[in-house]
Amino acid sequence: MDDITLSPWEREVLACVTEAAEAGRTAPTGDELQERCGCDSISTTVNLVQRLERKGLIQVERYQRTRRITVLATGKATAPVANKTPHWRTKKRPGRMPSASLHALKARDPDMTMAIIKAARREGMGLDDFVAELVWAGWQSREEAFAARVAALR
Template sequence: MSNTARPALSDRATKLLELLTRCAAEGRAAPSNADLTAFLQLDRANTVPRIMQRLEERGLIVVERYSCSRIVTIVATGQRTAGVPGTPHWMDANRAARAEKKPKSDPAPVVRSPVIRSQPHAVSVDRDPCPRCGVRGDIGCRHSRAALRLASVPVFRHFSEVARG
């Protein structure tokens, strides 16, 4: 037999649920995160949304989020906090579209097709000797382009001397 009983709510979650129930019964708007942080005497403001999310996951409340406000429905009583529905919160606006794009927990393995390569060919390196002088171009033939790029002209020679060779 499995134990389906959930652990009891934390003190903070119980206080938050009681406050939201009171606000809904009195017809007041749901308090802001800053107000709830002060009420629960928390150090960090991001703790309140986490507690509300846990209450929502347990099915105790339903939260409709809007750009600057939220409406909280208490599931046990069916009462709602006051508020005017406005522009949907950006997280809720496309929730259905994002749910379809979520990655699957066990995606199908990607099978890559093998690459068929032709016979390897030798890398062409111009190491043949020059037909004019018999010296390879990569080590100093004056007739090949590689040698021309590497050739330097001494500064003391005049252009006319260089042009003659």
């Protein structure tokens, strides 16, 4: 797609992402894109990335803490992410997921429970979803550690 069809901010975001991909750096954060564009809203940078994605210029892999962006014209991508936990808004779920009750969490460790509640609020998630996310991440970590132990025995 020709640059003429891009707004000045879209051009800046695409340039920033392209530079990061060429250098093998991580995908630019919303704050970095905001600074680069000169806009005053993180939601604007989110929308700019989505627009570039809809226009077929980039492909975005979204994760819980970060993203990886591929510039489709060059095939180059930003650095792989360390934590591949799926983003909670985009991952497919089989409906309501069971999780430990708040009562059970408090009985086990009240201080940890308060830390979990605060973290869920900070990330804008319901407590049940947040605890389910913790269980999923813990299970993945446990499975990876098990696989590593099995591989070491071979």
